[in-house]
Amino acid sequence: MTTLIALQAAAADSSGDSLISRFADWSVHLMEVIGAPGAALAIALENLFPPLPSEVILPLAGFAASRGSFSLFEALLWTTIGSIVGAYALYWVGRALGRERTRAIFGWLPLVDLNDVDKVEAWFDRNGSKAVFFGRMIPIFRSLISIPAGITKMNQAKFLGLTAAGSLIWNSIFVLSGYYLGENWKVVEDYADVFQKIVIVVVLALLVLWLVLKIRKARAKKAGMQGTDSAQ
Template identity: 45%
Template structure:
């Protein structure tokens, strides 16, 4: 994280927006922690992560607008570790809540990355989409980065247990990947209706 810097954090956030299995819940608190240690600029980390989230959301918005919802879902659900039902849930949420789903969707894991597709397919006003996306993303990113920075004040405690914390992070990442793979295999084995 120190090597990629603030703009690398923005790139990770862009990738997390487009490819949901990359967890912002791990990347952003770590960036906040490093900013507390003086390795990264806190304000720039918040700005770049929000810009990255917005650019990723725009990419999905335009994909939804260009291809339509069904074709977008069909194509993107073929990505590894991504499931069609995740896209369908985001589309359903957008259908029930309209444009407010874009703002509040940025605060909900699983919906955060995917809500842009139905917004684009519905041709939501781009300025409104942009304002809600930037506001929701900035709020979420600031929260996660600030939590990581707050942990930075407990450096001695973290340093003492960092080896165990590393193991816990590795186990959590492996668990998420295994869960996504198992879910994908189970869905592929279900008979078609």
């Protein structure tokens, strides 16, 4: 009971956001009731729904291990299993979607050139292994990287191995931080939050740059067509 109270206090202090706080409380309850497999379930859900924060759940799992709810080895093992399960589910979303449906969806979007889609697909065919491995250690992309792996039908054993390796590294950082920092684990969450915000800013900046280039290209193409019509 003392462990449960300590974990609930840590979860309550993790964020002012009600959704995240409720998810953290629920995760704490799972870990207290069914042990380390509860952490696995929470992390699997976090993979399926990226807004849910692994940066909160993983340190809490480490904190629970430091309190004796389960061993550190169990915390690392089960959180990694949860990561693999969640990633594998999204891999099959990509497999179900397939190349043709993906092309149809992107072809329907404004400003999207299917040649660019082909280039991205070719890039993933060449660099998919690195993308899956390192993608597991980048916020937001941790979950999303599984979908193109499924779309391109990456070898399942290869995908699972790379996912397990990347997830183990990411999970170990946060679980060990929660384990050794104890009640001060929130320091790690603060740094992770800054890292996530940097990733979001970079992604938004690249998206804006892409939009600007596409609009300029479309205007230049339109101007060229008008010039040709005038010459005729």
